[in-house]
Amino acid sequence: METAARERKKVVEVRNLAVSIPLDEGLLTPVRGISFSVYQGEVLGMVGESGCGKSLTSKAILGINDKRCKTTGEILFTQGEEVQDLLKLKYGSPEIRKIRGKSASMIFQEPMAAFHPMYTIGDQINECCLLHITPDKKAAKEISLDMMKRVGIANAEKRYDQYPYEFSGGMLQRALIAMALVCRPSLLVADEPTTALDVTIQAQILDLMKQLQAEFGMAIIFITHDLGIMAKMCDRLAVMYLGKIIEEGPVREIYKNPLHPYTRGLIASVHKVGTHSQEKLFSIDGAVPLAMNIPDRCGFYDRCKERCGRCDHGEPVPRDTGNGRRVSCFLYDGEEAHD
Numbered sequence: 001m002e003t004a005a006r007e008r009k010k011v012v013e014v015r016n017l018a019v020s021i022p023l024d025e026g027l028l029t030p031v032r033g034i035s036f037s038v039y040q041g042e043v044l045g046m047v048g049e050s051g052c053g054k055s056l057t058s059k060a061i062l063g064i065n066d067k068r069c070k071t072t073g074e075i076l077f078t079q080g081e082e083v084q085d086l087l088k089l090k091y092g093s094p095e096i097r098k099i100r101g102k103s104a105s106m107i108f109q110e111p112m113a114a115f116h117p118m119y120t121i122g123d124q125i126n127e128c129c130l131l132h133i134t135p136d137k138k139a140a141k142e143i144s145l146d147m148m149k150r151v152g153i154a155n156a157e158k159r160y161d162q163y164p165y166e167f168s169g170g171m172l173q174r175a176l177i178a179m180a181l182v183c184r185p186s187l188l189v190a191d192e193p194t195t196a197l198d199v200t201i202q203a204q205i206l207d208l209m210k211q212l213q214a215e216f217g218m219a220i221i222f223i224t225h226d227l228g229i230m231a232k233m234c235d236r237l238a239v240m241y242l243g244k245i246i247e248e249g250p251v252r253e254i255y256k257n258p259l260h261p262y263t264r265g266l267i268a269s270v271h272k273v274g275t276h277s278q279e280k281l282f283s284i285d286g287a288v289p290l291a292m293n294i295p296d297r298c299g300f301y302d303r304c305k306e307r308c309g310r311c312d313h314g315e316p317v318p319r320d321t322g323n324g325r326r327v328s329c330f331l332y333d334g335e336e337a338h339d
């Protein structure tokens, strides 16, 4: 899957991305220099404990983080033959607006918060169309209605004129997907898109996203806490911890043979079908430290059962371990430095 992905076009390449936020207590740096690429037609999953920087990373790509956030690095976005560093575009400039919503869009966890309660669903989907595709109102409405039907909204003509409160949670999430996809973006960021839905609807929405991705060939960055959903949806996985990607590679390879002690813990903590329900699930002791005044050592040091003296001296950097895999851990440095 990795090889296939690499033959395809790179849609976005993130280089050494860091996001910091000045607080009264000091400088918080929840994203601490991460690099990854997403290719046309692939789904890159991002997983990691709450607070590890997944949302800040994905929102940085779309340029929608809080104005207080200071973002550095490069976000190289490909549009046709042109590659632009999104971080060099001015906040709110016509260039960034041309990309956001049109070539790159986002689906949020909470659809109710994404829609304005005072405008009809149709108008809100249509706004994107009018802005980016055609100024012709009739033509734009046709395109919006078509997309509403594509995402499985029955009776779309009637639904078009309804308000968000008239939609159920699942229907609203479909409408949000329609809004995100109506301009056929080349990159879609889905930040826990099904967490707020019940399991049956969740499965329907995930199937729908897979189907539309196959049809439109877009690249997706998919964020979820659910490793089962990751396995179903993603081609590659980026495991984040304390603002860094600590392991990356094809999803099946990682599930079969997780390398980083944190990834091993994550996978071991998932309940496997066939195990006895009384069996205690594995859990990783401790919590993610605050991303402030971080000591110069492995970020997982305090919680790692495999740490050695060396892990206390500097942070491990990502190393290629073959088959498109990378891991940041001194265990894979090729030296037997353990106590």
Ligand SMILES: Nc1ncnc2c1ncn2[C@@H]1O[C@H](COP(=O)(O)OP(=O)(O)OP(=O)(O)O)[C@@H](O)[C@H]1O
Pocket (backbone or CB within 6 Å): 021, 028, 030, 048, 049, 050, 051, 052, 053, 054, 055, 056, 057, 066
């Ligand atoms: N605007 C902000 N002001 C202050 N702190 C923030 C802000 N946005 C994010 N943070 C902090 O930065 C860290 C990373 O946030 P982020 O939302 O990226 O986490 P996440 O990995 O998406 O977590 P979750 O899985 O809970 O959604 C968290 O500790 C969060 O509290």
Ligand code: SF4
Pocket (backbone or CB within 6 Å): 260, 261, 262, 298, 299, 300, 301, 304, 305, 306, 307, 308, 311, 316, 328, 329, 330, 331
């Ligand atoms: S570098 Fe050391 S402390 Fe960090 S995950 Fe690897 S073994 Fe554990």
Ligand SMILES: [Mg+2]
Pocket (backbone or CB within 6 Å): 054, 055, 056, 191
């Ligand atoms: Mg988040």
